[in-house]
Amino acid sequence: MDIQQSIESLKNEMGRMRDERQNKLAMVVFSGDLDKLLAAFIIATGAASMDMEVVMFFTFWATPVLRDGKKKGKGKDLFGKMFGFMLPRGARKVKLSKMHMAGMGTSMLKSLMKKKNVASLDEMISLALEIGVKIYICEMTMSLMGFKPEEMIDYPGREFVGVAKFLQEAGDSKIQLFI
Amino acid sequence: MSDALKPDVTMDLKGLACPLPVIKVNQQIKKMQVGQILVAETTDPGAHADFPAWAKSTGNEIVNTEKKETSTMFYIKKLK
Numbered sequence: 041m042d043i044q045q046s047i048e049s050l051k052n053e054m055g056r057m058r059d060e061r062q063n064k065l066a067m068v069v070f071s072g073d074l075d076k077l078l079a080a081f082i083i084a085t086g087a088a089s090m091d092m093e094v095v096m097f098f099t100f101w102a103t104p105v106l107r108d109g110k111k112k113g114k115g116k117d118l119f120g121k122m123f124g125f126m127l128p129r130g131a132r133k134v135k136l137s138k139m140h141m142a143g144m145g146t147s148m149l150k151s152l153m154k155k156k157n158v159a160s161l162d163e164m165i166s167l168a169l170e171i172g173v174k175i176y177i178c179e180m181t182m183s184l185m186g187f188k189p190e191e192m193i194d195y196p197g198r199e200f201v202g203v204a205k206f207l208q209e210a211g212d213s214k215i216q217l218f219i
Numbered sequence: 220m221s222d223a224l225k226p227d228v229t230m231d232l233k234g235l236a237c238p239l240p241v242i243k244v245n246q247q248i249k250k251m252q253v254g255q256i257l258v259a260e261t262t263d264p265g266a267h268a269d270f271p272a273w274a275k276s277t278g279n280e281i282v283n284t285e286k287k288e289t290s291t292m293f294y295i296k297k298l299k
Contacts, residue, residue, distance in 0.1 A: 088239040090246035090276040158236045171242065 064093040066213040068206065072101030073137035074146060074161060080219045081164035088171045095208045099178035104128050106177060113188030120186020131161040138191050169195050176201045224283055224294055226258040227251065232263045233290055239278050241273050248279060248297050257295045266291065
């Protein structure tokens with residue numbers, strides 16, 4: 041292969057590499073802490089507003105945040121019931137990672153947020169969905185913790201997925217985050 | 220104020236905190252025509268960095284900023 045050909049094939053290769061990375065943000069949301077979840081949703085909604093495609097994957101401790109406090113899952117075994125009881129029932133029940141202080145710190149922060157017009161986690165979730173952020177839920181966490189689809193918040197495009205779905209989306213995203 | 224900067228839509232975003240000003244502006248500009256001017260008034264100190272960054276990423280232009288006593292008016296021209 042002569043030099044000219046090598047350069048040509050390198051150029052093609054680079055072009056392909058560039059094109060494969062889309063203006064997209066793929067985020068693993070792992071934490072169940074209020075502060076980290078707020079950060080995750082601020083970044084997600086911000087990115088969506090900068091015309092990026094945004095996908096969030098909820099796994100482990102972040103999964104119960106998407107429970108609907110008014111709904112109940114049926115037919116759980118003992119461990120499922122235990123997890124269901126011990127983990128927060130939705131976004132309003134989530135605690136701070138620091139300074140929770142038996143609830144005092146978290147409720148203080150919440151009232152401060154209200155005063156300073158910072159959107160609550162609940163509002164951020166609805167806002168994210170409204171502006172087209174895709175939220176996927178980890179199927180393995182659902183079955184491990186015994187959560188049932190009927191106790192989760194419902195929204196168009198809700199899907200229970202595995203790791204391959206995340207990797208596929210992350211693979212062609214410009215930005216990947218783990219929070 | 221020159222004629223070119225006549226606002227087509229004015230938004231009052233005073234009091235709103237990050238990331239709401241950027242979200243609201245992006246939602247509004249989508250409904251407008253290319254060449255129109257959106258004026259957003261905000262008290263969010265982060266907006267001075269955020270609006271230009273948002274404009275750069277979305278291909279719009281901040282054509283003017285006007286500082287008032289407690290707020291700032293951003294004149295945004297829709298470019299595409």
